[in-house]
Amino acid sequence: MSLTEAQRAEIAAHGQETFSTRRPTVAALEAMLYAPQEVLDHGFLRVIDYMGDDAAIVQAARVSYGRGTRKVSEDAGLIRYLMRHRHSSPFEMCEIKFHVKLPIFVARQWIRHRMASVNEYSARYSILDSEFYLPDPAHMAAQSEVNRQGRGEILAPEAAAEVLDILREDAMRTYRDYERMLDGENGYGLARELGRINLTLNTYTQWYWKIDLHNLMHFLALRIDPHAQYEIRVYAEAMLKILHAWVPTTAAAFEEYRRGAVTFSxxxxxxxxxxxxxxxxxxxxxxxxxxxxxxxxxxxxxxxx
Amino acid sequence: MSLTEAQRAEIAAHGQETFSTRRPTVAALEAMLYAPQEVLDHGFLRVIDYMGDDAAIVQAARVSYGRGTRKVSEDAGLIRYLMRHRHSSPFEMCEIKFHVKLPIFVARQWIRHRMASVNEYSARYSILDSEFYLPDPAHMAAQSEVNRQGRGEILAPEAAAEVLDILREDAMRTYRDYERMLDGENGYGLARELGRINLTLNTYTQWYWKIDLHNLMHFLALRIDPHAQYEIRVYAEAMLKILHAWVPTTAAAFEEYRRGAVTFSxxxxxxxxxxxxxxxxxxxxxxxxxxxxxxxxxxxxxxxx
Amino acid sequence: MSLTEAQRAEIAAHGQETFSTRRPTVAALEAMLYAPQEVLDHGFLRVIDYMGDDAAIVQAARVSYGRGTRKVSEDAGLIRYLMRHRHSSPFEMCEIKFHVKLPIFVARQWIRHRMASVNEYSARYSILDSEFYLPDPAHMAAQSEVNRQGRGEILAPEAAAEVLDILREDAMRTYRDYERMLDGENGYGLARELGRINLTLNTYTQWYWKIDLHNLMHFLALRIDPHAQYEIRVYAEAMLKILHAWVPTTAAAFEEYRRGAVTFSxxxxxxxxxxxxxxxxxxxxxxxxxxxxxxxxxxxxxxxx
Amino acid sequence: MSLTEAQRAEIAAHGQETFSTRRPTVAALEAMLYAPQEVLDHGFLRVIDYMGDDAAIVQAARVSYGRGTRKVSEDAGLIRYLMRHRHSSPFEMCEIKFHVKLPIFVARQWIRHRMASVNEYSARYSILDSEFYLPDPAHMAAQSEVNRQGRGEILAPEAAAEVLDILREDAMRTYRDYERMLDGENGYGLARELGRINLTLNTYTQWYWKIDLHNLMHFLALRIDPHAQYEIRVYAEAMLKILHAWVPTTAAAFEEYRRGAVTFSxxxxxxxxxxxxxxxxxxxxxxxxxxxxxxxxxxxxxxxx
CATH class of the missing domain: 1.10.10 (Arc Repressor Mutant, subunit A)
Known part of the structure; x- marks a missing residue:
């Protein structure tokens, strides 16, 4: 994870203010707010804001005047019932917002989940940093023989090193040319929206991404799956940990009825x-x-x- | 607005807890949280939760590491720019959740806005209260002669009184029959999901409704319009006041570039x-x-x- | 099903034109086009238009230049694979449009499926017909003792008859009063948007409803379920028959992997x-x-x- | 536009079949079906299927039993009214499906329009062709001085040629390395999902894209705008021509009330x-x-x- 000093200082300053609120608040998630969690070689994921908690799901399902919660066991029972019977609307009542730094090819898979809001860093407007994803040799795999869209054996160390060299050099060269094309003094002053087309798909981008709890679990169910590409799976795994901190009862029901569940035809x-x-x-x-x-x-x- | 003692107590109890948070917090909206605001004769609207503030829009538009805000005038300028050029995604980064009590015929118009989450009180599961909307004589109007879907002149006081009598008696009779059909001891024990079909469309229902700021403004732009039916417009007007408390800069830009704007072909x-x-x-x-x-x-x- | 002579003539006239097209065309569905299929006592469902067929799913999944189909068994295998692994996007490539006449309380459940397009007959603009749903005695059931939102035993014939009388009389009276309130000559000339609030929830409405195949199957999976209310289930069953005519391979996969499938926690x-x-x-x-x-x-x- | 012989043959074979249908059919659009229209240096856009016509909008707005159309002038008046007052649901009743070949950086802008269905060619599953976008010198512009996300002056011919050389060489080298990394015999047999990360953002991809008429016009309004990036604008312009062939009355209303309209604050x-x-x-x-x-x-x- 590569954050500049200035970025670290901004994050730290932001995280220090505290406010008084009458809204539902989750201590375990407050503790994680703003702090970037490392994903891949230069990526991160951090929670910027959230709305609701386990009780908010119960409250909405009951259309309550007050908090709407009863005995802990009754509330958990209701949440498990909602999850088991795919009553999705009460889970839509919670919302979470992330700041994510991720390679462009991961962003392209991620954005296929349409039920979310996105603000991406604009390479028409700004200049991207020189940061690109290079796989760890442990994840540098050959094409699978049995699964046309999967990975097979790990490459031998020497081959992995050579592939890494190719990836690194190509990314560095295209980035250098990107800089040169944009440079108004010693280069060509090319429009940023054109210069960026020279970058490779492993270049990092970043975005604010906001989603409700129901759609987050749908995203997780698909992207935590072993068939998902490793590079997006690690983001899903980081989010799953956040899910457990945020809404522990819902997260347990998710493990039981979604992630650990099996469907037979x-x-x-x-x-x-x-x-x-x-x-x-x-x-x-x-x-x-x-x-x-x-x-x-x-x-x-x-x-x- | 007809709240039972128990409901008032529940609301009051809920509103008293305060928590410490590091999330963006809006004092003016905190002050309004949970308190039901009267709309029509028995309806209300109250804010249950919210996420984000004016600065969160700026922060998302800039994909910032920290709070992302600069000088007040610069931030306002950015928000006005986003509104003017219909850059909607930063406004999607704020979210608000309401508890609304409203007549069923209003709910049927309201639900046409699909980009929102809803949990409605279930008349399959529970028994509805005996509450129905009766228009104030000041809003009891004849069919418009010029607009096939609008109102014209206000009815004469006597005619209005007679129409009110009809509406009241029909609603009371169908409700009494609803109760009798459901009653397992002195009535027929009919399934609730069948008994409810006898109720009139002015019966009140209630729901939790959650929407992002962009879609809320779209809802407001359509439903505050003088062509909207009066009975939904008053809910929109109540929400517009909340908008000004919650995100004052955005609300001002909304008045300038949406509500007060004119489009020429x-x-x-x-x-x-x-x-x-x-x-x-x-x-x-x-x-x-x-x-x-x-x-x-x-x-x-x-x-x- | 109550259609006027004029409506039958309009439908018949419409159905007689044929055109030449290069688009995918499904003979079995063409044969059903426009013809209303009876549902409940006065309701119907009819297909107005459609786009795509089984092969269009295969074509989109393969992003083909031509028709994209291969051997029948290979295409079926691909469709089964997509269904099994919940690859939903190729199924979104087919679309169907219905004209539905249905009681308002059914419309209220139906509209909760947001991923569809709707144009409903406007009771602000027009006057609704005097048609309301009365359950067949065979479906007139008592509240379930075990399921708070379900039906139990069928009412005894005498009780059912009495309940029917109540429902019929209330619906007729409120409709008569609706007419009287609207009547500009012998009544009050009340605005239509106000008069309608006196109608009961079993009054029939109608709409054009358009949905893609993926979302249609989601609707069917939920509404064909025995836990769905009988009055919406019969519409789902009518649509399931249409599904088999339209996309037989997909419909078979739906029966195998969705409707007949079981999920274990x-x-x-x-x-x-x-x-x-x-x-x-x-x-x-x-x-x-x-x-x-x-x-x-x-x-x-x-x-x- | 670079189509192989095999692709041209597939398209030609597909286009020759004709069928008899009772569905609304638009002769002018039938004539354009399947034929790829050139966009940029290697891209294209072609219509694969469509549903509905101008009359279908009128029919849905009137919730008709038959065709629902009246005098041509009345129908046009209704469509203009719907467009002027932003009644969007009748326009959702028409649907169109395109096959598009486009550079990845354009695809990344395009996909931000969430209200559409997409099936993209998978570079996890298949190997991408060696095709990449190189701007025509007439569109090779310097960064704008006044608009941070726009283009300014066209580059001098010599500078443009040098920039083109950089873009071409980088794209060719990264593609060659992509091939070498994937090659199981003389290269490294790397998994396709990893090899693709080395490609530049001007590489062409392709997809099937399906959207309803309302959302298509929203896309066009934003992407035909002079502020849109040139490379996506040319796709929007090609689609606008198709719009005029498909739904001429709606397209005329779009020009009058959307594209040519002006909003004043x-x-x-x-x-x-x-x-x-x-x-x-x-x-x-x-x-x-x-x-x-x-x-x-x-x-x-x-x-x-």
């Missing part, structure tokens, strides 16, 4: 029922394709976490 | 230009329809507020 | 795994609440359809 | 009223900032097109 359910009745079922007679059979068996035989 | 602009050049233009040679001509002239000759 | 999965390993598990030692246990067992022991 | 209106009353107003006494004064005067003195 109609045909899979038929197989599971036959198995539970003691029948030995094989793929051939299961009505499932080989691929679905394998997916199902992997799930059924997975060790319970 | 291409043909109207051609006429305005001819007029400014000293030409006397009449409808016949204006290229405008009679209706558009009248609209334009009304605007041009309106007294400046 | 993390704790349920732990129990299923223990059962498959031959262990006899009881609720007490399952880690599940009684309610969740019952839900799970009902699913596991359900006869495969 | 409350303070500007006060000035215009004083001017029309014969007063000579200067910036000093106008209540407007210098910038707003200049904007207003430019509008008032613009030659009528």
């Amino acid at each position: 109609a045909s899979m359910m038929a197989v599971v029922r036959r198995m539970l009745a003691g029948e030995v079922v094989e793929q051939a007679g299961s009505g499932l394709s080989r691929r679905e059979w394998d997916e199902m068996m992997a799930t059924l035989q997975a060790p319970t976490p | 291409a043909s109207m602009m051609a006429v305005v230009r001819r007029m400014l050049a000293g030409e006397v233009v009449e409808q016949a040679g204006s290229g405008l329809s009679r209706r558009e001509w009248d609209e334009m002239m009304a605007t041009l000759q309106a007294p400046t507020p | 993390a704790s349920m999965m732990a129990v299923v795994r223990r059962m498959l390993a031959g262990e006899v598990v009881e609720q007490a030692g399952s880690g599940l609440s009684r309610r969740e246990w019952d839900e799970m067992m009902a699913t596991l022991q359900a006869p495969t359809p | 409350a303070s500007m209106m006060a000035v215009v009223r004083r001017m029309l009353a014969g007063e000579v107003v200067e910036q000093a006494g106008s209540g407007l900032s210098r910038r707003e004064w200049d904007e207003m005067m430019a509008t008032l003195q613009a030659p009528t097109p």
Whole structure:
């Protein structure tokens, strides 16, 4: 994570003011406010603001006059019920705002989640910093043989080093040329909106991103998944930690009913029922394709976490 | 506004807790939190929570590390610029949540604004109160002769009284029958989701409604308009006051560039230009329809507020 | 279903024109175009227009230059894959538009699905017909004892008849008063936007409703569910038939992976795994609440359809 | 525009089938279906499908049983009324789907319009072609001195040529390295999702993009504006032509009430009223900032097109 002295000072100054409020307040999240959490080599994620807490979900679901909460166990039961039955609207009543620094190719995946608000740093208006993502050798993988959109084996150390050299040199050269094209004195004074087209997709950008709790969990469910690209998954994992600090009851229900949950198709359910009745079922007679059979068996035989 | 003792007590109890926060806080809005503001005969509007302030808009527009604000005049200039050029995303960075009690026919107009989150009191799950909207005689108007979807003259006092009697009696009778159908002991024990279909559209419902500042202003621009039905306009007017308390700079820019602004079509602009050049233009040679001509002239000759 | 002669003639006239197009066209859906399908006592649902077919989903998923389809089995495999892994964007590439006549209380549930476009018949502008929903005695049920928002036993015939009388008389009286209040000659000439507030929630309204295929399936998954209120479920069932005519491959995948699918929570999965390993598990030692246990067992022991 | 022989053949084959339909059909748009229209050096835009026409807007606004159209002048009057008063829902009843090839930096601006559906060619799954955008020297401009996010003077021919050389060489080198990193035999067999991060932002991507008519006009209003970046504006201009072919009455109303319209703020209106009353107003006494004064005067003195 590369923050300048000036940026660190700005963040620190901002974080020191405290105010009195009658709004729902979450101590564990207040403690994390503004502090950037490192993600990837130069990226970060920090919470800028939030609205609501676990009780606000209960309050909205009950359309209450007051706080609307009852016994802790009753409130948790309601939240679990809402999550299990996909009643999404009470979760929309909480909101969170992040400041994120992330590579452009990650930003391109991220923005596909439309139910959120975004203000991105403008490279038409400003000059981007010379910061680009270089994968850690531990994550530098070959194309998967079985999954057309996934990674396979880790590259051998020597190959990884060579690939890193290529990435670094290309990013540095295109950035140097970007600077030279923009430079009004010793370069060409090119319009910023044109100069930026020379940058590589691993260049870092940053944005303010605001989303409600329901849509955040939808984002997390998709991006924490092992099939998500590693470079966006690490942002999702950082947000999941924040989720637990912010709305612990909701986060526990999310783990139970979304992240840890498994969906079986109609045909899979038929197989599971036959198995539970003691029948030995094989793929051939299961009505499932080989691929679905394998997916199902992997799930059924997975060790319970 | 009809609140039970229990509801008043709940609201009062809720409002007394204060917390320490590092989040942006608006004193003028804190002072209004939770307190129901009367709208129509039994309705209300109250702020339950909010996120962000004028500075948060500036901060997001600048994608800042710290608070991001500069001189007051510079910040105001930026907000005015964003409003004038319809840069909506920074305004999406603020959020507000209301608890609203409103007649069902108003709720049906309101819900057409899709960019918001709603939790409505469920008449499948609970029994609605016996509260229904009766217009004040001052707003009891005849069908407009010129506008197919508007009101014309106020009814004569006697006629208004008779109409009120009809409305009151019909609402009371259908409510009494609703109660009787639901009553499991002396009535029929009918399912609540069926019994409610007997209620009239002026019955009050309530909901939690959450919206971002950009979409709130869009709602206000449409619903504060004199063409909006009176019964929704009064809610919009109550929200506009809240807007001024919450984000005064933005609210001022809204008055200047949205509410007080006028849009002229291409043909109207051609006429305005001819007029400014000293030409006397009449409808016949204006290229405008009679209706558009009248609209334009009304605007041009309106007294400046 | 109550259509006037004039309405039937309009529909018939409209349906007779045919045009030549190079767009994807679905013969089975063309055959259903415009024809109203009866729902409830006076309601209907009819397809007004559509865009795309099964192949359009494949084409978009492959970002093809031409039609993009390959062998039928390959295309079906891709559609099943997209459905299984919740890749929703290719399904958004198809669109359908309905004209629906439905009771207002159903419209109020329906409109909660925000990802759709709506044009509703305006009771500010026009006068509503005297048509209101009266439940068939076979669906006239008592409040459920176990489910606070559901129906229980069917009412005894005599009680049902009495409830129907109440509903009918209240609806007729409020409608008569509505007419009288609006009537400019023998009544009060009240503004339509005010007169309508006297109508009961079972009054029929109508709208044009347009939605993409992804969001339509989301609507169907929620509203075909046995927990949905009967009066909206019948509309969903009528739409499901249309889905099968329009996009048969997608509809089959929907039945397999959405409607017929079952989701187990993390704790349920732990129990299923223990059962498959031959262990006899009881609720007490399952880690599940009684309610969740019952839900799970009902699913596991359900006869495969 | 660079299409391979195979792509041209696929497009041609697709376009030859015709079908019989009872749906609204627009001959002028049918004639344009599938044919790619050149935009920038390698990009294109082509219409893949559409739903609805001018009459469908009228039909939805009237919630008609039949076609719903009346006299041509009445229908046009209604469409103009809807456009003038920003009644957006009837325009949502038409839909269009495009296949677009565009540089990634343009795609990043474009995707900010969230009310649309997108399927993008996946560089995790497939290998991108070696195609990148190089500005025409006529559009190779220096940074504007007055507008921080705009272009100023065109570069001198020699400077433009040098900048082009830089852009071309950087794009070619990073693409060559991309290929080498991916190559499993002579290169490193790197995962596609990692290799792509080395590409520059002027690399072309492509997508299927579907949007309703209301949101399309919103997109056009923003992106046809002279303040929009040239490289996205040319796509908007190509779409505007398609708009005129598809829904000519709506397109004319769009030109009159949106594109050619001018909005004056409350303070500007006060000035215009004083001017029309014969007063000579200067910036000093106008209540407007210098910038707003200049904007207003430019509008008032613009030659009528």
